[in-house]
Amino acid sequence: MNNLVTDLPIQPASDLPVELVVGACPHDCPDTCSMVTSVQNGLAIQVRGNAAHAMTGGALCTKVSRYTERTYHPDRLTTPLKRVGAKGEGRFEAVSWDAALDDIAATLTAIAADDPQAILPYSYAGTMGQVQGESMAARFFNRLGASKLDRTICSSAGGTALTHTYGAPVGMRMEAFAQSKLIIIWGSNAIASNLHFWRHVQHAKRDGARLVCIDPRRTETAEKCHEHIALLPGTDAALALALMHQLIVNDWLDHAYIAQHTLGFEQLKARALAWPPERAATVCGIEVQQIVQLAHDYAHTKPAAIRLNYGMQRTRGGGNAVRAVACLPALIGAWRDGAGGLLLSSSGFYPKQKNALERPDLRRPALGDKPSRIINMTTIGNDLNRPASAEFGPTIAAVVVYNSNPVAIAPDAGQVVKGFARDDLFTVVLEHFQTDTADYADYILPATTQLEHWDIHASYGHTDVMLNRPAIAPVDGVKSNTDIFRELATRMGFVEACFSDSDEVICKQAFLPTDIDYEALWRDGFAPLNVALAPFANGGFPTESGRCELVCERLSAIGQDPVPDYVPNYELLGSSAAFPLAMISPPARNFLNSTFVNVKSLRDIEGEPILEMDTSDAQPRGIADGDVVRVFNDRGSYHCVARISKRARPSVVNGLGVWWRKLGVRGTNVNDVTGQALTDMGRAPTFYDCLVQVELAQ
Ligand SMILES: Nc1nc2c(c(=O)[nH]1)N[C@H]1C(S)=C(S)[C@@H](COP(=O)(O)OP(=O)(O)OC[C@H]3O[C@@H](n4cnc5c(=O)[nH]c(N)nc54)[C@H](O)[C@@H]3O)O[C@H]1N2
Numbered sequence: 238m239n240n241l242v243t244d245l246p247i248q249p250a251s252d253l254p255v256e257l258v259v260g261a262c263p264h265d266c267p268d269t270c271s272m273v274t275s276v277q278n279g280l281a282i283q284v285r286g287n288a289a290h291a292m293t294g295g296a297l298c299t300k301v302s303r304y305t306e307r308t309y310h311p312d313r314l315t316t317p318l319k320r321v322g323a324k325g326e327g328r329f330e331a332v333s334w335d336a337a338l339d340d341i342a343a344t345l346t347a348i349a350a351d352d353p354q355a356i357l358p359y360s361y362a363g364t365m366g367q368v369q370g371e372s373m374a375a376r377f378f379n380r381l382g383a384s385k386l387d388r389t390i391c392s393s394a395g396g397t398a399l400t401h402t403y404g405a406p407v408g409m410r411m412e413a414f415a416q417s418k419l420i421i422i423w424g425s426n427a428i429a430s431n432l433h434f435w436r437h438v439q440h441a442k443r444d445g446a447r448l449v450c451i452d453p454r455r456t457e458t459a460e461k462c463h464e465h466i467a468l469l470p471g472t473d474a475a476l477a478l479a480l481m482h483q484l485i486v487n488d489w490l491d492h493a494y495i496a497q498h499t500l501g502f503e504q505l506k507a508r509a510l511a512w513p514p515e516r517a518a519t520v521c522g523i524e525v526q527q528i529v530q531l532a533h534d535y536a537h538t539k540p541a542a543i544r545l546n547y548g549m550q551r552t553r554g555g556g557n558a559v560r561a562v563a564c565l566p567a568l569i570g571a572w573r574d575g576a577g578g579l580l581l582s583s584s585g586f587y588p589k590q591k592n593a594l595e596r597p598d599l600r601r602p603a604l605g606d607k608p609s610r611i612i613n614m615t616t617i618g619n620d621l622n623r624p625a626s627a628e629f630g631p632t633i634a635a636v637v638v639y640n641s642n643p644v645a646i647a648p649d650a651g652q653v654v655k656g657f658a659r660d661d662l663f664t665v666v667l668e669h670f671q672t673d674t675a676d677y678a679d680y681i682l683p684a685t686t687q688l689e690h691w692d693i694h695a696s697y698g699h700t701d702v703m704l705n706r707p708a709i710a711p712v713d714g715v716k717s718n719t720d721i722f723r724e725l726a727t728r729m730g731f732v733e734a735c736f737s738d739s740d741e742v743i744c745k746q747a748f749l750p751t752d753i754d755y756e757a758l759w760r761d762g763f764a765p766l767n768v769a770l771a772p773f774a775n776g777g778f779p780t781e782s783g784r785c786e787l788v789c790e791r792l793s794a795i796g797q798d799p800v801p802d803y804v805p806n807y808e809l810l811g812s813s814a815a816f817p818l819a820m821i822s823p824p825a826r827n828f829l830n831s832t833f834v835n836v837k838s839l840r841d842i843e844g845e846p847i848l849e850m851d852t853s854d855a856q857p858r859g860i861a862d863g864d865v866v867r868v869f870n871d872r873g874s875y876h877c878v879a880r881i882s883k884r885a886r887p888s889v890v891n892g893l894g895v896w897w898r899k900l901g902v903r904g905t906n907v908n909d910v911t912g913q914a915l916t917d918m919g920r921a922p923t924f925y926d927c928l929v930q931v932e933l934a935q
């Protein structure tokens with residue numbers, strides 16, 4: 238905290254009063270912290286964690302405690318820019334807002350006159366705010382009749398799997414983990430990506446809880462657990478089925494809970510009995526004893542809790558894996574206790590008013606009254622390069638990007654770059670910084686940061702609603718996403734009243750008002766949802782049956798296996814002589830996806846793009862710690878720095894993400910080698926299902 242103040246471009250003046258403004262951290266992270274900004278003389282001088290908000294507990298992560306550096310960064314975009322160089326070159330000239338918005342509106346109008354489905358919004362969770370996310374923007378694209386974006390890049394495999402099991406993305410209360418006696422951290426590097434959850438884990442550990450981490454990588458989190466099970470990527474379902482096998486053959490089951498609150502136990506049992514620990518140990522690349530011990534501990538320690546994060550669902554069988562793990566707590570009746578059960582996401586608890594925010598009723602029907610085209614954001618690489626056809630519809634002629642950096646974060650970057658480089662593609666990017674994606678824009682529009690606009694937030698970790706008040710006026714020259722879409726709407730003749738809703742009004746439209754204490758929310762900046770401490774102690778899952786669906790008939794109805802199974806990776810280790818290493822690309826601790834890569838103080842902590850390798854993989858390749866290496870497969874190659882490290886298990890390399898390409902080594906990043914194949918459920922990316930070869934760089 239101390240050096241934070243000296244790092245600031247803004248120096249506090251001692252004699253002026255300091256106002257404290259409560260807001261919310263906007264970033265894509267389960268913690269959704271309450272953030273207090275100190276404002277002096279109209280300038281934000283510091284952000285801190287709000288001590289009054291229990292989940293935040295007065296502390297922010299290293300990244301966000303430097304948020305003022307982001308807002309006042311010398312590279313912050315503060316004027317609309319029009320491209321003058323070639324696409325990707327990054328040369329722009331400043332233009333006025335009127336000139337930029339007039340030209341953008343005219344271009345979109347002309348494309349829409351042919352077919353509005355040729356226009357595509359591309360957005361994700363640069364801000365998790367309901368207002369600066371999909372409110373005014375969604376209204377605009379609905380009214381325009383643009384193609385719809387399937388927002389799959391992060392959580393839709395796990396989210397869909399959870400919905401097919403519990404009925405919605407719901408689970409344990411995060412704070413309840415403090416009382417657990419066994420905590421399995423499964424596919425999550427909580428210390429890096431869910432820091433405020435880790436505080437509860439430490440509390441439980443001090444009270445004697447046993448901690449087990451299941452992760453191919455020996456993460457900061459794995460190091461601090463009592464046991465680390467370093468399985469091969471994409472093999473979690475095999476492990477979960479073997480745990481079930483042990484629960485069943487030893488009769489460590491809660492028969493009453495199973496009978497009253499689950500569906501399909503007999504079918505699941507038949508499946509699990511085919512998975513003795515020996516079989517799973519071979520598939521997972523771990524010791525039989527680790528499985529036997531974990532099953533024993535899981536059955537005999539109460540309360541037992543599982544924290545999943547999204548890391549385990551980024552392989553072909555990610556949906557099945559999440560379903561398999563999600564079945565476990567019901568088998569031992571772990572849900573009976575608030576500190577038992579499972580948490581992947583709490584987002585399903587929020588009474589979100591999607592229709593009020595996005596206004597799908599305004600949607601202009603597609604030509605010939607067909608349903609609107611849906612483009613999967615994960616396959617943007619292929620789709621930008623696809624010619625018009627009866628099946629696909631028109632070539633994508635315009636992309637409007639906001640809250641996302643697809644050129645850096647989408648898989649198969651070679652194809653993504655090729656698509657964005659198309660000369661006949663009209664690209665608009667709303668951004669804080671000139672990202673890799675912005676380099677390909679025809680227009681870049683400078684957007685406000687969280688300190689400068691209103692918003693309201695759900696969380697996917699805790700269960701509080703968070704309000705973000707603007708702490709300062711927007712810095713000169715920038716506009717909020719909502720204002721940009723309001724002004725475009727006006728220029729395009731969209732006259733519906735909802736295009737004049739203010740941001741504060743939209744905050745009040747976001748959630749069902751009867752479920753939230755708005756007075757508390759406006760006063761404190763946060764307000765809890767009414768979620769029981771042990772939400773499924775007596776069943777009551779939000780499925781149609783009200784039960785935990787071990788067998789899911791909705792999956793059969795769409796031709797899928799209704800019982801969770803192990804689905805091997807597309808790129809199975811050992812299946813390719815040319816590419817003998819499995820690569821995963823989990824987040825670097827000091828970045829948030831590709832956000833913050835350009836904040837020098839944070840980039841300095843990360844150093845450079847790293848590939849962690851075990852000695853047994855490095856030595857035969859003549860690779861030493863610190864060498865620049867080329868990581869490659871059929872899709873492409875990228876350069877980074879090898880780190881010979883115990884964090885990597887043999888035959889798995891960890892390429893930490895997600896660097897801006899232009900700040901990486903030789904203008905590349907890890908997504909040059911990841912592929913566009915989709916998961917079994919949720920049409921999601923398979924970033925961690927990726928075989929590569931590594932060699933010393935030339
Ligand atoms: N500091 C930081 N925090 C973040 C983010 C960030 O980029 N940086 N990203 C945010 C976002 S967008 C999200 S979606 C969330 C969640 O982000 P996640 O993607 O869940 O990230 P992690 O918590 O790092 O958990 C992923 C872990 O899964 C491991 N893993 C990889 N493959 C497998 C597998 O097949 N099985 C198992 N069991 N484990 C596997 C990885 O080694 C890694 O440690 O975190 C958010 N928080």
Ligand SMILES: Nc1nc2c(c(=O)[nH]1)N[C@H]1C(S)=C(S)[C@@H](COP(=O)(O)OP(=O)(O)OC[C@H]3O[C@@H](n4cnc5c(=O)[nH]c(N)nc54)[C@H](O)[C@@H]3O)O[C@H]1N2
Nearest residue numbers: 361362363364391640641642646667668684822830831832
């Ligand atoms: N190889 C690999 N690739 C990955 C992952 C991985 O683990 N491995 N993780 C994946 C995951 S989980 C995710 S969620 C995606 C994330 O991908 P994205 O959602 O694209 O996330 P970011 O890279 O953080 O980019 C967000 C951008 O939004 C901008 N932004 C923030 N706030 C605002 C605002 O208010 N207005 C506007 N206009 N812009 C704003 C930021 O400046 C930033 O450039 O990446 C995915 N890519």
Ligand SMILES: [Mo]
Nearest residue numbers: 265390391392
């Ligand atoms: Mo994500």
